[in-house]
Amino acid sequence: MKKIVVLGAGYAGMRVVKKLVQGHADAQIVLVNKNPYHYEATQLHQVAAGTKEAADITFDIRPLLAGRKNVEVVIDEVTRVDQDAKKVELKNGEPISYDYLVNALGFESETFGIKGAEENGWPLVDIDTALAARKHLEDTLRRYKTSQDPNDLRVVVCGAGFTSIEYLGELVYRMPKMAKEYGFPLDKVKIDCIEASPKILPMFEPNLADWGVKYLESKGVNFHVATPITEVKPNAVVSNDVEFPANTIIWTTGVRGSHVIADSDYDQKRNRVVVEDDLRITGHPDQFLIGDVSAVPNPSNGRLYPTTAQISIALADTAAANLIALLKGGQTSKFVFKPMGTVCSLGPHAGIASIDMMGHWKLKGSKVSIVKKIVNDRSVLELANIRTMLESN
Numbered sequence: 001m002k003k004i005v006v007l008g009a010g011y012a013g014m015r016v017v018k019k020l021v022q023g024h025a026d027a028q029i030v031l032v033n034k035n036p037y038h039y040e041a042t043q044l045h046q047v048a049a050g051t052k053e054a055a056d057i058t059f060d061i062r063p064l065l066a067g068r069k070n071v072e073v074v075i076d077e078v079t080r081v082d083q084d085a086k087k088v089e090l091k092n093g094e095p096i097s098y099d100y101l102v103n104a105l106g107f108e109s110e111t112f113g114i115k116g117a118e119e120n121g122w123p124l125v126d127i128d129t130a131l132a133a134r135k136h137l138e139d140t141l142r143r144y145k146t147s148q149d150p151n152d153l154r155v156v157v158c159g160a161g162f163t164s165i166e167y168l169g170e171l172v173y174r175m176p177k178m179a180k181e182y183g184f185p186l187d188k189v190k191i192d193c194i195e196a197s198p199k200i201l202p203m204f205e206p207n208l209a210d211w212g213v214k215y216l217e218s219k220g221v222n223f224h225v226a227t228p229i230t231e232v233k234p235n236a237v238v239s240n241d242v243e244f245p246a247n248t249i250i251w252t253t254g255v256r257g258s259h260v261i262a263d264s265d266y267d268q269k270r271n272r273v274v275v276e277d278d279l280r281i282t283g284h285p286d287q288f289l290i291g292d293v294s295a296v297p298n299p300s301n302g303r304l305y306p307t308t309a310q311i312s313i314a315l316a317d318t319a320a321a322n323l324i325a326l327l328k329g330g331q332t333s334k335f336v337f338k339p340m341g342t343v344c345s346l347g348p349h350a351g352i353a354s355i356d357m358m359g360h361w362k363l364k365g366s367k368v369s370i371v372k373k374i375v376n377d378r379s380v381l382e383l384a385n386i387r388t389m390l391e392s393n
């Protein structure tokens with residue numbers, strides 16, 4: 001029997017295992033993940049802002065896959081893929097050999113080599129980093145009562161991409177509650193968001209993006225566009241000769257793929273590998289790369305699709321179908337992607353959305369939070385069952 005090894009239990013990895021099981025793949029499946037749980041990465045900003053608990057967005061992997069005789073779960077950290085020997089090297093355990101590999105190791109924080117970013121910025125890339133960012137924020141705000149240091153009430157969010165904007169939405173929602181709880185003056189809080197490009201939320205139509213920006217401004221966020229960050233100090237973000245002081249610096253400027261990609265000598269850029277149209281990689285017909293470690297060209301314009309949970313799930317469906325075809329001695333199919341649109345939350349009760357399902361829909365305000373909830377609940381439902389979905393509310 002052939003052995004399929006799946007690396008990473010994120011959206012892409014979990015989905016590929018599920019589809020292989022559902023498709024009765026005649027193979028032994030080994031899923032390797034560094035934690036015993038899957039987490040909903042699309043909700044990490046809520047954990048970091050303290051509007052959701054980590055337990056609300058994490059799910060134990062083993063019970064989800066219990067009773068699947070041909071599925072083995074290995075909890076360990078992947079350190080390298082030996083592509084020639086067809087082996088996955090682990091931090092603690094023995095190497096695992098494979099006939100087919102699905103690499104879905106996901107994303108890490110990108111610092112673009114900016115001085116001090118790694119040491120002084122709080123990234124939001126997994127449960128540990130989200131919890132650490134939350135603890136730092138709460139400790140710093142709480143400290144103001146005794147320190148009276150104005151920087152304790154200043155937060156700088158670096159970058160104005162999706163994650164930054166969604167984090168800001170949660171932060172401004174929770175801030176008045178924290179002011180009451182920790183006894184600091186709300187009118188002394190200063191929140192700056194610093195972005196290198198001249199536009200915020202360029203993936204949305206301008207009127208939607210403007211609405212989102214104005215909404216956050218009305219809640220106290222100061223946006224600074226066309227402001228490239230040149231250095232991050234322990235208590236300030238620097239853009240050329242301007243300093244933005246703050247004792248909490250959130251680093252959400254962007255992501256790259258897992259460092260395991262570069263460590264394994266893939267032909268990569270920012271730890272992402274350009275895949276063929278059937279999601280395998282050139283020269284290695286035994287390997288599929290999906291999710292945030294893959295770079296997938298859009299055949300209609302040659303540009304790479306943005307990395308999202310939405311595309312990760314679609315990639316997993318095609319990779320699983322292609323693996324099942326290969327196991328049966330058949331041919332692989334091309335990946336075809338039909339984006340369903342983009343939803344950006346601005347706290348629990350607002351957001352903007354551009355949806356492409358049964359026409360084109362532009363939404364803003366409180367109805368978007370209902371759409372976002374449906375998307376999140378669907379993802380949980382996909383993963384587990386109705387009981388888990390209800391429990392996570």
Ligand SMILES: Cc1cc2nc3c(=O)[nH]c(=O)nc-3n(C[C@H](O)[C@H](O)[C@H](O)COP(=O)(O)OP(=O)(O)OC[C@H]3O[C@@H](n4cnc5c(N)ncnc54)[C@H](O)[C@@H]3O)c2cc1C
Pocket residue numbers: 007008009010011012013032033034035037038039041042043044045076077078079104105106107124125126162163166258260290291292293307308309310311312343
């Ligand atoms: C705050 C935030 C909000 C977002 N909102 C949206 C949204 O609304 N819609 C959307 O479509 N996308 C959104 N995204 C992007 C989306 O989360 C990612 O594109 C998606 O998580 C990628 O899925 P993945 O399965 O490739 O990787 P991941 O979700 O990163 O999963 C990778 C898995 O691999 C494991 N792993 C990593 N390294 C190792 C190792 N060395 N050894 C073993 N295991 C390892 C990790 O623990 C994890 O379980 C958001 C991202 C963030 C951070």
